[in-house]
Amino acid sequence: MNLPKLDNQLAHFGYSLGLNTMDFVIRPADNFYTGFDSIYAVEIGRFVGFNINMISNLRLTNYLDLRFLPGLTFGQRDLNYKYVKKGEYRRHTMMIESTFLDFPVMLKYRAHRINNWRPFLIGGVNARIDLASQKKIKPEDRPKIRLRRFDAYYEIGVGTDFFLEYFMFGIELKASWGAFNIIAYDDTQFSQYFKRLNSHMLILSFHFEGGKLDKIKWWE
Numbered sequence: 001m002n003l004p005k006l007d008n009q010l011a012h013f014g015y016s017l018g019l020n021t022m023d024f025v026i027r028p029a030d031n032f033y034t035g036f037d038s039i040y041a042v043e044i045g046r047f048v049g050f051n052i053n054m055i056s057n058l059r060l061t062n063y064l065d066l067r068f069l070p071g072l073t074f075g076q077r078d079l080n081y082k083y084v085k086k087g088e089y090r091r092h093t094m095m096i097e098s099t100f101l102d103f104p105v106m107l108k109y110r111a112h113r114i115n116n117w118r119p120f121l122i123g124g125v126n127a128r129i130d131l132a133s134q135k136k137i138k139p140e141d142r143p144k145i146r147l148r149r150f151d152a153y154y155e156i157g158v159g160t161d162f163f164l165e166y167f168m169f170g171i172e173l174k175a176s177w178g179a180f181n182i183i184a185y186d187d188t189q190f191s192q193y194f195k196r197l198n199s200h201m202l203i204l205s206f207h208f209e210g211g212k213l214d215k216i217k218w219w220e
Helices: none
Strands: 011-028 039-046 048-059 064-068 071-085 088-110 117-130 150-163 168-178 194-209
Touching: 011 039, 011 071, 011 168, 048 088, 048 194, 071 194, 088 150, 117 168, 150 194
Parallel strands: none
Antiparallel strands: 011 048, 011 194, 039 071, 048 064, 048 071, 064 088, 071 088, 088 117, 117 150, 150 168, 168 194
């Protein structure tokens, strides 16, 4: 068995790299469409982003860990508006870029180790600050909505840890739902269309933890 002492270690550290897709959960305003000069639909364009996190892991019991994974998440979502203006059907795309500071606190429930692998469930909360939400909007990008800077998320996921010779390698798939309405309302119809706008993410992460990470000769 590789790294037999890692399961009983009080604390260990590492880092995580991953990919994400960002989304919105849209709840439109009641009876917003009036026919002659109104938005009648909004579609979401999704893109692949990436995330980088540091890992601090504290062993609570044989099967339960407390984890703190501060980091950065980069991503993009487009809002594709379909609307009527002066009797003509038109389209307008808003590119919404986000750079999040992440502060997730998670509980990790680990199943019994089977040889050199161990499945797990994970759940917790994440405070995110969007550093790009308040940046200046270029004239050519107008009209464009603004998002609120702070949001809180609840997260659940599954994964498997693989105990390798030098370190523990983990694969984790996690869903993340924003709890707050993040639309920053102004006087334009593009923001008034939304009764609620909540953030949603799907994140695939690759964890590198514990073991002998500092002794690996990456150039060989």
